[in-house]
Amino acid sequence: MKLSQIAEILEAEYLCGKERCDMEIESICGSDLMSDVMAYVKEGGMLLTGLIHPQVIRTAEMMDISAIVFVRGKKPDENIIKLAIEKNIAILSTALPMYQACGRIYSASTGEGKT
């Protein structure tokens, strides 16, 4: 599924990285615990999280995660966005809570997206 399709499904806005909305997202994970992301996420892809902290971007960098969606309408501060731009990571924000965001993508992906 393309990043642009996911953005549409989640009614999300881009905070950075919109120019790469054509990228293919092959794996998606939802978590607020960065250590779990590092323990269990096998491939890069996308992370959904409600956690706003520079360490979310660092974790994504280490895991080769290329896009992050902040759920529950959370918006990171400028420093976090700057770090994401530097690391070439797209950032989106959706008003949906985590459960609904994951549910919508899961339904739309019809088994194509892995956890």
Next chain:
Amino acid sequence: MSDDIGAFLTLHYVIPGDLMAAGEASSSVRNKLIQLGVSSQKVKKAAISMYEAEINAVIHAGGGEAFVYIKPEKIVIVLEDHGPGIPDIEQAMQEGFSTAPERIREMGFGAGMGLPNMKRYSDRLDIKSEVGKGTTITIEVDI
């Protein structure tokens, strides 16, 4: 240091006790390994192990120092801190065991996954710790 023998690249970092900046050393090592053409799987193993160790040094010891030796056959990462030390290493290695304060949990860490993750992603992990003196973590990832 004896770990230096046979290393074609040695890197040294001072890790400040700053939670916002934690991970900068690991990020720099990751970039260096990518530049050197190390496979992405091995880069990820080294980067994640070091990142968890770096976070731990910041959380528990207010920072420390990292020495990274990149050799033809392996990457050796040594993290030294002068923090409180680990009284019971076996207990600290258990998933879910944590002594991290709430403010650390709020940044997505401190759930007792740091040391288990280092073990999971490294090929060899050595922990030397003395209560009241500090901890030295040695992570090896084969190339």
